[in-house]
Amino acid sequence: MTEADDAAAERTPVGRAEDLPCDYCGGGPLVWRKCKLICLQCRQINKSCADL
Numbered sequence: 001m002t003e004a005d006d007a008a009a010e011r012t013p014v015g016r017a018e019d020l021p022c023d024y025c026g027g028g029p030l031v032w033r034k035c036k037l038i039c040l041q042c043r044q045i046n047k048s049c050a051d052l
Helices: 003-011
Strands: 030-033 036-039 045-048
Touching: none
Parallel strands: none
Antiparallel strands: 030 036, 036 045
């Protein structure tokens, strides 16, 4: 790893929103699309950039 990789790893949050279950169906996976966190199973928007 380079120093840049180490610095990027330190800035990465421990819990990623994509790893959490869907707020609506409890499933997943969740993906970011156009600043919205969408569940691929039920197609509900779980978060948007305005929530962050």
